[in-house]
Amino acid sequence: MLEVTDITFAYSTLRAVPQRVLDDVSLQVQRGSVVGLLGPNGSGKTTLLKIIAGVLKAPSGRVAIDGQAIEQLTRRDLARRLAVVPQETQTTFDFTVMDMVLMGRYPHLGAFQLEGASDQAIARDALAATGTAAFEARPFATLSGGEMQRIVIASALAQASDMLLLDEPTAALDLGYQFEITALLRRLNRERGTTMIVSTHDLNLAAALCERVVLLKQGRVIAHGTTEETLTAANIRLLYDIDADVQYHPRAGHLTVVPVGRSR
């Protein structure tokens, strides 16, 4: 179980009054569950994910995995427990798909240790799990956006952690790829029991994928619960000032959100 307790965070700036990005944020994520992190731009979703991943340090509050505070883990240990999938990945150099996926093995290898046969096997397994085995030798930069995102997810799987943090994983993708990535994440959760925290602007993605959602506004948690109870028209109005129709869609099998107009 991942526990985030009373996290408060402000970016240090040259300006006199530091703006609080996160204000007393607490949440729990059960093992094997998929939790959505919803909120408008600047609500602190990305910052919260970075703090959970140990990339940023919060001055107050605590993040713990299975009861153990992440500060007590080494960087490598933490990376073996959870992996991060960023919104977009741009490479400066012409890495192949296999190169990219093998980078996920970094926290498992010693300083001068090369990837061995078992690392290769884990990487191939991750490629197969994301349906990208055919791309193995292709240059990463020649792939489409959706293919790239699948490779990045494969690389996170190769990290062999049981928790994934995904920061707007479908934001840069067209509808077809959005659907494909959503299906892939559902399948990984079902088949491997991978715990996921997904930040997203796509309320329908959250409805399709997440058992629970956490609503963030101006750095505060304004609601936290099961998707059915929390993703309501009232909460959407609170979050975005948008009047929305929220209904169970029998063919989709989950809630759907149709924004109707500005509220007020």
Added chain:
Amino acid sequence: MAWTVAGFGTLAAAAVLLAPLVGSTRIHLGAAFDRSIPYADNIDAQIFFVARLPRVLAAALVGSALAMSGVVFQALLRNPLASPDTLGVSAGAALGAMMAITFNLDFSLLGISAVPLASFAGSLGALTIVYGLSTARRRGTSALVLLLGGVTVQALLSAVIAFVQYLADFTQTFRNVRWLMGSLDVASYSPILAALVPMAVAWAGFATLPRMLDLISVGSESAAARGVNIERTERIALVSASLATGAAVSLAGPVSFVGIIVPHLVRLFVGADHRLVLPASALFGGSFLIGCDLVARTIIAPLELPVGIVTAIIGGPVFLWLLFRRA
């Protein structure tokens, strides 16, 4: 891919052994290494080891140091245009070294003499300014600010270099101008030994970096999330690259373009993995500068061109070709 690195190694070894054979007096490799002739009577050996080898070794060291610095800067800043030249690091080193030469500074620290020390101080100073600029605005370094800052600092340092030249007397100015063109005319082994100390420290730093550079070049936050200590890696990389550039510039002056084109050419052969790119660039950078110096000292013999002119004339068009290729 590892055999490609071995190929670059063979090329470098051949360059070091064969380049000294070329020159105004013809000598033979076999004769130079013939131990049956006493050294005092072995003209071939004397020309090989005294007249020509120091220069070739200096070229190998300078070329490999600049190429490795280029590799490290490009990966760390996630920018294929980064190099000791474009970041102003070479200009800082040149200013430091030139001030030490012009004002006859004479001190040493840990066995390193004044010119390499001043050169390292200059390169680290320039890098600190540029790096400080890019980090001050936001958390994390912005590659664009870093490059713009580098160009600006380079222009500023060039003005200071011009000022120092203006203060120097006539013969001193002539020497300075020649030095700024980049020359490998080291005349003996002692400046090479002086540069070897900071270079050895830089090599040790570089040796720890390749895998971290792979991960950082894909994104510093995703690298951090995989367990890379970003701050420590950046510090080791920047100090090592400053040391290597400083040592190279103190030995040969600001030889341009090596740090930017060698890494790109090497990647065409070995791919993007820094565990191959870094050693291959060191080997090819050395061979490349030995080749350029061979051209510099033979093309209008008996006159010798400063090697910086040759690297710029070869490097400029190659760099433009690389730009077109990417675009």
